[in-house]
Amino acid sequence: MAHEHDHHDHDHDDHDHDHDDHDHGDDHDHDESPEARAEFERDLIRRHALAQVRQYPDVALRMKAKEVTEFDDDLVELAERMEHLMADAQGVGLAATQVGLLQRVFVFEHDEEGTKTVVNPSIVDRSGETETDSEGCLSLEGILVPVERNVKVTLEGLDASGGEVKLTLEGMNARVVQHELDHLDGILILDRTDDEHRKEALGLLRPQPALR
Numbered sequence: 001m002a003h004e005h006d007h008h009d010h011d012h013d014d015h016d017h018d019h020d021d022h023d024h025g026d027d028h029d030h031d032e033s034p035e036a037r038a039e040f041e042r043d044l045i046r047r048h049a050l051a052q053v054r055q056y057p058d059v060a061l062r063m064k065a066k067e068v069t070e071f072d073d074d075l076v077e078l079a080e081r082m083e084h085l086m087a088d089a090q091g092v093g094l095a096a097t098q099v100g101l102l103q104r105v106f107v108f109e110h111d112e113e114g115t116k117t118v119v120n121p122s123i124v125d126r127s128g129e130t131e132t133d134s135e136g137c138l139s140l141e142g143i144l145v146p147v148e149r150n151v152k153v154t155l156e157g158l159d160a161s162g163g164e165v166k167l168t169l170e171g172m173n174a175r176v177v178q179h180e181l182d183h184l185d186g187i188l189i190l191d192r193t194d195d196e197h198r199k200e201a202l203g204l205l206r207p208q209p210a211l212r
């Protein structure tokens with residue numbers, strides 16, 4: 001799942017411009033502040049990561065993943081690779097199907113407890129209360145559509161070493177795991193939104209004719 005960029009923290013507001021005394025004014029101003037450079041580098045890392053995430057309409061995104069039966073080093077490595085990829089792509093969740101692997105594994109960023117891996121996840125309880133909010137997806141770049149989700153869920157599964165995981169989640173955390181669990185069943189936010197937003201999203205996702 002993609003992160004929404006609505007809060008940028010600029011903590012350099014009171015940064016003094018010291019030692020500007022060798023600015024002769026005759027070289028071109030590239031406007032390369034440390035902040036702009038850092039932003040540029042983050043964007044490069046993000047693009048590189050996104051290139052490794054299957055993009056719609058890749059068939060892997062429509063396939064149902066299989067239960068994991070072997071808890072070996074490969075699984076631990078997969079979880080670590082997915083965690084890094086999610087962070088680099090600035091996402092808050094990533095499912096194995098999004099990297100072309102049909103295994104029931106996802107990673108997500110818990111907003112208080114940090115990154116978590118869940119293997120063979122299942123939602124064992126969900127609130128009757130639902131909430132509709134905008135969702136993005138690392139496999140649907142540039143798309144944000146309203147999706148209705150349960151406000152609270154209880155998620156059970158295993159970690160990459162086979163240890164039991166049981167999480168009671170609310171709000172954003174609950175939304176993210178419902179989104180990622182959908183991925184393991186080949187379900188995308190396009191299937192969960194209303195007709196109007198689906199049509200609009202599909203229009204944006206249609207390959208654009210190349211300009212020559």
Ligand SMILES: [Zn+2]
Pocket residue numbers: 001002136137138139179183
């Ligand atoms: Zn997604």
